[in-house]
Amino acid sequence: MPEEEDVLSVGGASSGKSTFIKQLRLHYGDGFPAQxxxxxxxxxxxxxxxxxxxxxxxxxxxxxxxxxxxxxxxxxxxxxxxxxxxxxxxxxxxxxxxxxxxxxxxxxxxxxxxxxxxxxxxxxxxxxxxxxxxxxxxxxxxxxxxxxxxxxxxxxxxxxxxxxxxxxxxxxxxxxxxxxxxxxxxxxxxIRKPTLGVQEHIFNIDNLLYRVIDVAGQKSQRKKWIHFFESVTAVVFFASLAGYNENLEEEKTTNSLRDSLQTFREVAFNQFLERTEFILSSTRDSSAESCAQYIKEQFQRHKPANKRVYTHITCAIDTKMMKKALSDVLRIIVDINMQKIGTF
Ligand SMILES: Nc1nc2c(ncn2[C@@H]2O[C@H](COP(=O)(O)OP(=O)(O)O)[C@@H](O)[C@H]2O)c(=O)[nH]1
Ligand SMILES: [Mg+2]
The missing domain is CATH 1.10.400.10 (GI Alpha 1, domain 2-like)
Structure with missing residues (x-):
């Protein structure tokens, strides 16, 4: 029986959480056969x-x-x-x-x-x-x-x-x-298909089972994320780079990027995740490199000083770019696991 790693994917609505899972299925799962x-x-x-x-x-x-x-x-x-x-x-x-x-x-x-x-x-x-x-x-x-x-x-x-x-x-x-x-x-x-409730997706990659947990990102749904905090190896936090210019659908007066930073802070400081590693994934086309860099720095400021956060700036619908990002994410999870074993 291979070991199982739980990965929790969180972030605001439409930040690319479910697209990340589709990319995993494309590159490490069945690849969406015609039938x-x-x-x-x-x-x-x-x-x-x-x-x-x-x-x-x-x-x-x-x-x-x-x-x-x-x-x-x-x-x-x-x-x-x-x-x-x-x-x-x-x-x-x-x-x-x-x-x-x-x-x-x-x-x-x-x-x-x-x-x-x-x-x-x-x-x-x-x-x-x-x-x-x-x-x-x-x-x-x-x-x-x-x-x-x-x-x-x-x-x-x-x-x-x-x-x-x-x-x-x-x-x-x-x-x-x-x-x-x-x-x-x-x-x-x-496809934009809203995630309702909580869904899990299992991938068997290099003899390691990854259980990726996908949740809904709307404000009203975030309390449910806590249920998974204690048991996960890594949290992948998604933020849309387009958020600087958008407001939340569920709260029209709140800027999406501001909300994303605030949510990231709340998750990063949560006591149940004190020892959990973070992977930050900023999605959407990032032609303006310096803006993306600036936004990345903002996120890095919204975490405890001693917490390590690995950041990727990528476009979640770009299959080539995501192939690289996914292999980096998986390598990080394997590394985290090795470190954990090493500390016992
Ligand atoms: N341009 C662009 N669109 C994206 C990106 N990531 C997701 N989308 C699109 O945004 C919509 C919502 O994505 P989804 O993964 O369902 O968001 P979720 O609510 O976080 O699960 C979908 O129509 C995706 O195709 C990205 O990096 N760039
Ligand atoms: Mg979703």
Whole structure:
């Protein structure tokens, strides 16, 4: 039986936690064989549905008409039957307050689950959605008004703009809506599928079992991270470099990078993680090297002086870049393990 290393992946919503796990699966798991890709289609349909909802709402805002009244009726029905998913509202309604109330930073009194051998996982949680059919999506996309609205996407207001996944799938809409569509690896990496509850993913790499724990990143969900703190070998903390310019979806007045730094501090100072090593992964394209460097320094200031934090600046959807980052992360975990054995 190989040894098992538990790795906890944390960070704000949309910081790249689940994409990191997809990259692990790509490079160290089954690599998404063709026959295993169909399961991603419903998630792509969800991303397209959310993007179409934005287009329809923006059509109304920008005063762009449908080509005829029949299409307009279809548009109204679409919005009514397949509304946009507001993830943080859904998460809150699912679990209003089923976890202990400790703040991340304190950890002064142990949450009930800390002594449990393995904290509870909820891998079967899925969003139940009324999904449109491909025919319905094709019909809506065929409307001249919808296409005009897409062409004017640069005019969309910040409070109602296309997500990165939405932009990507609209760019590739003809391929995605074609019959016999099979998602590519890039399509799979671009999917935005919110993580509900806590999920674990097991990888067997060089005769070592890695149990990677993926969690939801919204503010309301962070109390649940504590349950896993005591038992993990390493924490991989994700922060989006785009966060300097974005606000949280669940708290529109809070800057994402500021929130990320604050959360990182709370996790880094948590007493249950006193001896746990940290890997900080800053994701998204980092063309502006000096900005990325500056942000990295900010994170390094938000930790106890004696705590070692290994940092990687990478783009989580870039498979080449991630291959290197992943092998570094795995090597660090092996090193941590060796050091632990050495200290006994
Ligand atoms: N441009 C860019 N997009 C990313 C990066 N990491 C993740 N994404 C995209 O951001 C969205 C959310 O990523 P996900 O891994 O699900 O975030 P999570 O909420 O932290 O699990 C997905 O559509 C990803 O394709 C990155 O490094 N660069
Ligand atoms: Mg996730």
């Amino acid at each position: 295993a890709r169909q399961v991603f289609i419903p998630h792509i349909v969800d991303n397209v549905t959310d993007a179409f909802n934005i287009l329809l709402e923006q059509m109304a805002r920008l005063g762009i008409p449908f080509s005829d009244t029949q299409a307009e009726k279809q548009g109204d029905e679409f919005r009514e039957n397949h509304p946009r998913l507001i993830v943080h509202a859904l998460l809150q309604s699912m679990s209003p307050d089923d976890s202990p109330t400790e703040e991340l930073g304190k950890g002064a009194c142990a949450p009930v689950m800390l002594n449990a051998a393995k904290p509870k996982l909820s891998p079967s949680m899925e969003i139940i959605r009324n999904r449109p059919s491909i025919a319905e999506l094709r019909q809506l996309w065929a409307d001249r008004g919808v296409q005009q609205c897409y062409a004017r996407r640069a005019e969309f207001s910040q409070d109602l703009c296309l997500s990165q996944a939405g932009q990507y799938f609209l760019q590739h809409i003809d391929r995605v809506l074609a019959s016999k569509y099979s998602p590519t690896i890039m399509d799979i990496l671009y």
